[in-house]
Amino acid sequence: MALLGPNGAGKTTLIEMLVGLTPPDSGAIEYGGCSFFTHKAEILETIGVQLQESTLYKKYTVRETLQLFASFYRGPTQEAALLTRLNLQEKADTRLEKLSGGQKQRLYLGCALVHNPQLLFLDEPTAALDPQSRRHLWELIQSLKKEGRGVLLATHYLDEAEFLADRILILDQGHVIATGTPRELISQHSRESQLDVQVRHLDREAWTRMQREFARLRLQGDLEAGWVSAAGEPADLEVLLQQLLAHHKGTVQAVTMRQSRLEDVFLQLTGRKIRDE
Amino acid sequence: MxxxxxxxxxxxxxxxxxxxxxxxxxxxxxxxxxxxxxxxxSGGSHPRAAVGWIPSEGEFGARVQQALSSNPDFMLQRGDAAQQRKNLGKGAVDLFIEPTADSRLLYHYDAQHPDAQHVRRWVDETIQTAFGRSNPVISEARPESVPxxxxxxxxxxxxxxxxxxxxxxxxxxxxxxxxxxxxxxxxxxxxxxxxxxxxxxxxxxxxxxxxxxxxxxxxxxxxxxxxxxxxxxxxxxxxxxxxxxxxxxxxxxxxxxxxxxxxxxxxxxxxxxxxxxxxxxxxxxxxxxxxxxxxxxxxxxxxxxxxxxxxxxxxxxxxxxxxxxxxxxxxxxxxxxxxxxxxxx
Incomplete structure (x- = not known):
């Protein structure tokens, strides 16, 4: 499950409450029916956490760090296999201060995995990583899913949520404003598709007629520049497209029809963009 | 553990x-x-006192100077009154001696300074013995080394x-x-x-x-x-x-x-x-x-x-x-x- 929301939405606070770093002001936290507060020690044995802002001992090597975390847990641990899985075998005896950002994030994930937990909490694991490292981490997380582990991932990256999540919880300013699968969210909150057409020559009369007829598709266009844009139900957009093609055969140069994305869902729900860039 | x-x-x-x-x-x-x-x-093994001496003419002055300089316990610093006051201020000497015209000795020192009192007695005893004072009781030193x-x-x-x-x-x-x-x-x-x-x-x-x-x-x-x-x-x-x-x-x-x-x-x-x-x-x-x-x-x-x-x-x-x-x-x-x-x- 992904916790999706802009910075300041409360994703980190929520995770910190769930893993016992911050006490909630009210309410209860239960793991499989057991209250977190009364069964804390046992529950901590079964969960793995990767925090957003934390560093580890920079003078330790990768191997030593994993060994340290392994020593905290009762159950058996598999450091050697983990190193291979994280693709850190070559860096096993390198000190943390010499690792790259991507390597460090993989190590932190490793520390959360060293005791084979059933449930993982990851807070913005790919923040500030280059695209290649992000991809690698996504693959790792997917393999964790395949093993049947539960993953709660906090992120403000829409593509990450779309790619990895089975279910998404959208957070904004401390509230859950929507929840569901990516498909469900899009279809519930933003049924629109977008159509963009480039025409070399668009007849003025035809244009005025279309604007009247397809008013609810929020038609926009520029006759000189030669493009037309519309947003609405795919079925209606298809009708518009067919008309365009029928009356302007030979002059239609490009057609783009895209589905609404999570971005559009968030925009619909909050009136704001999710990205702060 | x-x-x-x-x-x-x-x-x-x-x-x-x-x-x-x-x-x-x-x-x-x-x-x-x-x-x-x-x-x-750690210093030298032999503790010494730094004593200022204002040289004077005459036999009396020469005898006193001789008594002091021949004694390895003392380091004599010669100089006039102004220099000796400076020495005392600097701590280069614990005391300085001024001989008078009528063969008396004036000991100049800071009474607040703990060492000075002790140096004064030491100097005086040395000079008195050199001029002939005899001690009725015979005493000897028996140094003990305390670790x-x-x-x-x-x-x-x-x-x-x-x-x-x-x-x-x-x-x-x-x-x-x-x-x-x-x-x-x-x-x-x-x-x-x-x-x-x-x-x-x-x-x-x-x-x-x-x-x-x-x-x-x-x-x-x-x-x-x-x-x-x-x-x-x-x-x-x-x-x-x-x-x-x-x-x-x-x-x-x-x-x-x-x-x-x-x-x-x-x-x-x-x-x-x-x-x-x-x-x-x-x-x-x-x-x-x-x-x-x-x-x-x-x-x-x-x-x-x-x-x-x-x-x-x-x-x-x-x-x-x-x-x-x-x-x-x-x-x-x-x-x-x-x-x-x-x-x-």
Whole structure:
């Protein structure tokens, strides 16, 4: 499950409450029916956490760090296999201060995995990583899913949520404003598709007629520049497209029809963009 | 010992080894102090007094001068009255002698200065005997060599105690604050690691490093200055351990909630610098007024220094330093309880 929301939405606070770093002001936290507060020690044995802002001992090597975390847990641990899985075998005896950002994030994930937990909490694991490292981490997380582990991932990256999540919880300013699968969210909150057409020559009369007829598709266009844009139900957009093609055969140069994305869902729900860039 | 504790203690030692500044601070610094100060104050074997002499004409003056300069106990500084006043002010002489025209001697010295009184008597006796005074009672000197009476013997236990204090406060304590600031400790909170294992690992790590400090300082003391512990070795080691544990608890308590290393640094300097002077590390605390001695004895550093000196220089054992051990243990326990309540990951 992904916790999706802009910075300041409360994703980190929520995770910190769930893993016992911050006490909630009210309410209860239960793991499989057991209250977190009364069964804390046992529950901590079964969960793995990767925090957003934390560093580890920079003078330790990768191997030593994993060994340290392994020593905290009762159950058996598999450091050697983990190193291979994280693709850190070559860096096993390198000190943390010499690792790259991507390597460090993989190590932190490793520390959360060293005791084979059933449930993982990851807070913005790919923040500030280059695209290649992000991809690698996504693959790792997917393999964790395949093993049947539960993953709660906090992120403000829409593509990450779309790619990895089975279910998404959208957070904004401390509230859950929507929840569901990516498909469900899009279809519930933003049924629109977008159509963009480039025409070399668009007849003025035809244009005025279309604007009247397809008013609810929020038609926009520029006759000189030669493009037309519309947003609405795919079925209606298809009708518009067919008309365009029928009356302007030979002059239609490009057609783009895209589905609404999570971005559009968030925009619909909050009136704001999710990205702060 | 739990798996986690063992691993964490290994980690503490690893951190120490891999931090070159820690090495320098903990091991090298006390050595430097010891060698410099020990060397400076070891002095010649023959104690001498510096005496100023205003030369004068005539037989009387010549005889006095002869009596003084032929005596190896005195270093004569010649000069006129103005120069001698300067000498006295500078401390180059303890006293200066002005012969008068009618064959009298005037001794000029600062009565407040403890040594000056004694030098005056010494000079006078020398001159009187040289001019023919005879002593009715025959007396001879029988020098006794008392081990542990040199300045270096006084200094070394003080340096050791001070070193143990600063390593605990600036080493362990600072590390904790730094780790807290870097959110390192928070990560541990999401694991089953128990707080007491974490704190215990710092304590045990510190004690292991203490053994290293002791070994280095005591061997250097022995090799360079022939320093020996007159009393019980076991008691000495035990007192060091209690002192270190106490100081470490104080360090943890002091930084229990801090995230700013600068704030911690200021607090710890505020604690150590006055104590360094008041506890009698470099010079005896008997120099401070009598009414303050009871208070000075209550300082944790004083307790450790006094205890170590009793054992090392006066040959005492466990029983005689019980008071100091108890006081240190009390500070440790109070600091521990405080830290337990207020410690923030």
């Amino acid at each position: 739990s798996k986690a504790l063992v691993e964490m203690v290994k980690g503490r030692m690893r951190e120490f080894r891999r931090e070159p500044s820690a090495f320098f601070f903990v091991l090298f610094m006390p050595l430097v102090w010891m060698l410099i100060l020990g060397g400076a104050f 542990g009476s040199r300045y270096i013997d006084f200094l070394l236990p003080g340096l050791l105690a001070f070193s143990l204090l600063t390593t605990s406060l600036f080493g362990t304590g600072m590390t904790l604050v730094l780790h807290r600031r870097e959110n390192l400790l928070r990560r541990f909170l999401t694991t089953p690691l128990r707080t007491h294992d974490y704190i215990l690992s710092h304590l045990i790590g510190r004690l292991l490093i203490m053994v290293l400090e002791l070994a280095v300082i005591l061997s250097a003391g022995f090799l360079f200055f022939g320093f020996r512990i007159q009393g019980s070795w076991v008691a000495f080691l035990g007192l060091c351990m209690i002192g270190t544990a106490s100081f470490t608890a104080i360090a943890i308590a002091a930084g229990a909630r801090m995230t700013q290393t600068s704030a911690y640094n200021s607090l710890v300097n505020l604690l150590t610098l006055p104590m360094m002077l008041l506890s009698g590390i470099w010079f005896s605390r008997s120099h401070f007024p009598a009414w303050s001695q009871d208070l000075l004895q209550l300082l944790p550093l004083t307790a450790l220094v006094d205890g170590l000196r009793h054992i090392a220089l006066e040959g005492e054992g466990w029983r005689d330093v019980q008071g100091q051990m108890g006081l240190l243990a009390l500070y440790g326990i109070l600091a521990f309880l405080w830290a337990r309540k207020r410690f923030r990951w």
